[in-house]
Amino acid sequence: MTEHYLDNSATTRVSQGAADKAIELMRECYANPSSLHSMGFSASKELEHARDTIAKALGADSSEIYFTSGGTEANNLAILGCAHAHKRRGNRIVTTATEHSSVYETMLHLRDEGFEVIFVSPDITGGVSAQDVISQIDEKTILVSVMYINNETGATNPITEIAAAIKRRGLSTLLHTDAVQAFGKVDFKVARLGAHLVSISGHKIHAPKGVGALYVKKGVRILPHTFGGKQEKKLRPGTESLPLIGAFGVAAEELDIQQSRDNAQTLRSYLLDKLSLIPQVKVNSPSQGSPFILNFSVDGIRSETMLHHLAAQGVYVSSGSACSKGAKSHVLSAMNLPDNLADSAIRVSFSKHSTHEDCDALLEGIRSGIENLAKR
């Protein structure tokens, strides 16, 4: 049976180039980048080359890139590091109710530590309005953390407008954005975006799992929360995972944002057209959202049932966010989606490899599901 993988916002297939690089760095250039000898030096050159590539893709300077074990760690480092570095200035933090769990849970943790955390509610598409966020920011606010693109609905948040408002009011509030679903999919540059801290992840752009990075704007001070060696300027100690970092660099080099965006856009429009003909389907994603993500509900059929039915046809999608298997999505609840729609939500997500055949197989699977599956 042909595989129709439409779960690319959960993770992607590692590219051949990235995999080759990882193997090369495990088998050939395997020394510790901190070692002073020439093998260590070669390894550190590979490390810095990867850093340059990631920096270039973000429009940042290499010295502003800190490698982490992934998006979750980057988010934790940004939020905890900022909260602890600036707690004397204030204790208010503004975020949204639709953040990825690695932000959401970190915020709950900080709330337990005594920070005042404001969760701004989204509109029905999962996005927040700039005004709703801005009106919550005051002089005591040390951090605003708003995801760039929502991983469940593809809603795009107005990061630039929030950054502009902070700057206009002359506040020293730092702005963090979880750009895991945006990196390699939106052609953004950090300077234009206006955020001080930006989290990205490797495995969403065809690099292996286990690597990500945090952009920290020059001059912005955050504190580490792990301690050890001098790696990553002591912000993230521990021997660098060179094979993964090198592969991340290659994957970033291979990015062709325009091409994969065009592909996703075509497929998303195609799917939307066809889905509009099925009366049981209701689209939850905003029309102006990320072309890579399409969230919809098949009224009457539980997400998990539909997911397994589709998998049996070789079509792989997600119910809610793959990171919180089973649990009801806090994003969809925050959107005030009626229960019957939240329970039957399906997320389809594309990559540069996705094709019309994948979409046709999905549509066929949904039609047969509606016909054959027992209603709730």
Place this chain on the structure above:
Amino acid sequence: MKEIVLIKLGEIALKGLNRHTFEAALKKNIKSTLYGLGYFKVSIAQSTIYVTPQSEVDMDEVCDRISRVFGIVSFSRACVCEKSMDSIFANAPDYLREELQYAKTFKVEAKRSDKKFPLTSPEISREVGGLLLENFPHLTVDVHNPDVKVVVEVRDFGAYIRAGALKGAGGIPVGTGGNAAILISGGIDSPVAAYMLAKRGVSLTAIHFASPPYTSERAEDKVQRLLMKVCRYAGPITMVTVPFTAIQERIKDECPEELFTIIMRRMMMKISCEIAKKYECSALITGESLGQVASQTISAIVCTDDAADMPVFRPLIGMDKEEIIQISRKIDTFDISIEPYEDCCTVFTPKHPRTRPVLKFVRYAEEDAKLYDLIDEAIENVKITQLR
């Protein structure tokens, strides 16, 4: 929307008959710094350089690079419109959004060199100001001290909208001030010294002394990375790496310990002068600052200068460390400079270096050590690296 960069020339606009030489050098440097970003037309009219992209380019990167070209006092990005109020109205709000959303106050200034344009300058200012207030209700007008000054220019061949001007790097164009060789070790000072003379139009060649195995390839790589930062201002640099181990070992074996550093520096001067001549440089540059260390006292400088047969420029001579660090941060070399690798200056440092060496005795010690035959050998075995 078509965007161009307008560049205002610095002091070269004041030059007399040889002004065109300076302008030509600046044009060449602008083109060279934009290499790899796309196709550009670079033209000059009325002390303004127009950089017009001929293809899709990243204007942020273009401006970032232009901000480091010497010979420019200020520059601005501008949106090109047709010469009609309709076209100016259609473009202004969108084009200025990014600037204005950060601002609290603004004013509009119009310049009309084409007197056939139907509106006068004050009328243009008023109309555009009104339009922007409608589009950005958070703004207020402040004609004396605005956060953003919007300029609308109606010229003979088009109209331009721009928001304020960015500060240029100042100085005079690299390549108009002759050639000099910078002695670079890897510390904080020498990249700053290189930057300062490049600012005065000097083209640079770099001379670095390596003493493997006392110094590592990481130290050499560090120097390359430092020079690449300097290249962003100074254009391409040829780096000459001189093998210095044999000389340093001979000095250690044959000379009095308290004179190690001073003799080493004299050897560096002698070698550098030879290399400088080979590369058509007429002066040396060092990062010395008076009194900073034992080899940088007046008596020590008398001894090192004696070994050189060309002028030695020391642009940092009267600066405090703190002032030097400030510049090194600005040119982004500081973080690299403080990386902890041994360089040739820290190998075999004496415990108590002589702070007031006497030239006569230094020369005796040097002659006794028979160092001169090693100089030719070192010069023969240099390694050349092209950096840009």
